[in-house]
Amino acid sequence: MTTYLGGANIGGDSVSGNKIVHMATVPPEADDPPRQLPLGIPGFTGRQDVLSQLNSLVETGGSAPVIIALTGMPGIGKTALAVHWAHLMSEQFPDGQLFIDLRGYSRRGALSPREALGQALRTLRVPSSRLPVDEDELAALYRSRLAGKRVLIVLDDAANPQQVSPLLPGTSSCVVVVTARRKLTALVARYGARAQALDPLPEAEALALVSEVAGHERTRREPDAAAELVKMCARLPLALRVAAANLAARPRQSFAETVEALADGDRLSKLALGDDPREAVGAAFDLSYRGLDAETRRTFRFLGLVEGPNVAPEAVGALLAATPDAARRLLDRLETAGLVQAIGRDRYDMHELLREYAQGRALKEDSPVVRSAAVQRLAMWYLATAQQAGRFLDRYRRTIRQELTAPPVNPDPASGPATSNGSRSSNRT
Numbered sequence: 001m002t003t004y005l006g007g008a009n010i011g012g013d014s015v016s017g018n019k020i021v022h023m024a025t026v027p028p029e030a031d032d033p034p035r036q037l038p039l040g041i042p043g044f045t046g047r048q049d050v051l052s053q054l055n056s057l058v059e060t061g062g063s064a065p066v067i068i069a070l071t072g073m074p075g076i077g078k079t080a081l082a083v084h085w086a087h088l089m090s091e092q093f094p095d096g097q098l099f100i101d102l103r104g105y106s107r108r109g110a111l112s113p114r115e116a117l118g119q120a121l122r123t124l125r126v127p128s129s130r131l132p133v134d135e136d137e138l139a140a141l142y143r144s145r146l147a148g149k150r151v152l153i154v155l156d157d158a159a160n161p162q163q164v165s166p167l168l169p170g171t172s173s174c175v176v177v178v179t180a181r182r183k184l185t186a187l188v189a190r191y192g193a194r195a196q197a198l199d200p201l202p203e204a205e206a207l208a209l210v211s212e213v214a215g216h217e218r219t220r221r222e223p224d225a226a227a228e229l230v231k232m233c234a235r236l237p238l239a240l241r242v243a244a245a246n247l248a249a250r251p252r253q254s255f256a257e258t259v260e261a262l263a264d265g266d267r268l269s270k271l272a273l274g275d276d277p278r279e280a281v282g283a284a285f286d287l288s289y290r291g292l293d294a295e296t297r298r299t300f301r302f303l304g305l306v307e308g309p310n311v312a313p314e315a316v317g318a319l320l321a322a323t324p325d326a327a328r329r330l331l332d333r334l335e336t337a338g339l340v341q342a343i344g345r346d347r348y349d350m351h352e353l354l355r356e357y358a359q360g361r362a363l364k365e366d367s368p369v370v371r372s373a374a375v376q377r378l379a380m381w382y383l384a385t386a387q388q389a390g391r392f393l394d395r396y397r398r399t400i401r402q403e404l405t406a407p408p409v410n411p412d413p414a415s416g417p418a419t420s421n422g423s424r425s426s427n428r429t
Contacts, residue, residue: 033096034123037086037154043212044084046205046237047077050196054085057194058092058175066175067168067191069184072198073338073351074105074284075238078179079156081198086154086177093175095149098123100167104159105181105287113166116155117142120167135166143170150174159291161186181288181338200235200351203227209237213244218255225255232262234352239271239281246273268357285357288337299330300339301366302374303350304358310349318381319374 057066070078083099090097098120103111111119117138118131124145132138146169158164158180168176168191178184178193187193201209207230211219219226233239247258262270272280289297302319303311317327331348334340340348350358362371 033094033151035090035097036099036123037090037097038083038099040084040087041080044080045208045212046201047081047198050081050198051085051088053196054177055089058089063172064192065169065172067187067193068175068177069187069193069195070177070179070198071181071183071195071338073236073354074181074288075236075281075353076198076200077237078181078198080237082154082156082177082179086152089152089175093150093152095151097152097154099154099156101156102158102163104157104163105291106157107287110159110163113163114138116163116167120153121145139166142167146174147171148173153177155179158182158184160184161190165191183336183338185336201237201240203230203235206230206233206235206237206240209240210244213241214247214255218247222255225259228259229255229262232259232267233271236281236351236353238279238284239353242271242273242279242281266360268353268360271353281353282357285354288339289357289361292333292337292339296330296333296337297361298366299327300334300358301362302358303334303340304355304360304362305371305375306378310343310347312346313348314385315378315381316348319378321374321377 054068057068070082072078086097086099100116100119101111102116103109114135117135118128121131121138121142122128124142126141126145132141148171150173151169153167153169153174153176155164155167155176155178158178160180160182161184164178164184164187178187183197184193184195188195200206207219207226210226210229214226229243230240233243243258243262247253247255268280268282268285272282289300292300299316299320303316306315306319313328313331314324316322316331317324320327320330322330328346331340331342335342335348339354340350343349366374
């Protein structure tokens with residue numbers, strides 16, 4: 001028996017205490033389908049290769065709903081891309097578009113699957129009084145409402161796969177786009193989701209974004225400074241858009257002055273919009289950092305102390321005074337959270353602005369003694385590794401040195417060719 005909020009259901013009535021309250025029957029669905037997509041970003045630029053891939057996924061289809069997982073570090077532009085693409089595809093989904101902010105990394109707290117299902121079902125014309133209490137029944141009713149319909153569902157800012165699973169439709173006519181900072185490997189393994197990890201924009205697309213926001217004419221007047229601004233923002237879409245928006249709001253400020261200000265240290269504090277603290281690169285990083293456990297946060301902070309483009313688990317183990325295996329597990333957690341990126345075999349990279357953020361966190365949260373000890377351990381590991389490599393190469397150095405200093409052998413043509421021990425070979429048969 002299905003239990004409904006507001007009391008047990010008897011036909012079209014509801015029992016509340018000793019009274020029977022007459023309820024209106026569920027109204028038929030309105031003619032107009034839901035159109036919940038938020039406003040797309042004006043002048044969206046770039047990501048043409050990803051947009052083409054998303055289009056091809058929908059075109060191929062299959063016997064199950066197409067599930068697309070857009071993942072990447074904070075500020076990489078996942079939501080902007082998802083909403084932009086959803087608007088482009090909206091006409092292909094005549095039965096509506098749902099948009100649910102799962103608030104996975106929000107100060108308000110993540111939305112529970114029950115809350116998200118309730119939102120979706122109310123949008124699909126199910127009155128609150130008829131919503132089941134049980135989560136599984138909510139999910140079943142949600143799938144029933146979507147059965148056979150052509151609906152595009154955007155699930156934004158997911159915290160984990162468990163938050164998403166109950167919101168997946170059971171019909172192949174629907175398409176789901178999920179955005180998340182974390183890798184959603186479980187969705188790929190269990191539901192065949194197509195994972196699409198976003199990287200920083202290529203330089204040309206990053207410059208086009210700055211030009212679109214700050215103004216094409218201003219960008220053309222200072223091409224070198226505009227290119228330098230792209231480098232200072234490390235091609236991160238959020239940083240680029242914030243820097244360009246600040247330029248647009250200050251028509252007398254030049255690109256060169258903006259670059260000089262960013263180069264003067266503490267880029268993160270300057271990559272913010274004063275009237276909206278949410279639109280700040282540092283604030284986006286804060287939300288991801290707060291979601292880590294204490295041990296992983298410490299690892300993240302210490303990575304900010306490392307010079308160089310990438311690092312190996314063995315080096316991180318020395319930094320943390322931990323084994324390489326333990327360091328690798330912590331790095332994998334950071335990769336899952338979208339804060340580092342695995343490159344090649346056993347190498348991990350961190351985005352330039354994230355490294356600056358991690359260093360700032362270390363300066364605030366770790367004492368000078370703790371930081372100094374970590375860097376000293378890392379330096380000693382590098383020194384020991386270099387010495388070990390030197391000893392390994394010594395045997396080859398000695399051999400090469402001996403061969404280079406050995407006197408040359410000048411054979412007498414009349415005596416025949418010299419052998420390896422300097423003696424003459426005989427020409428007798």
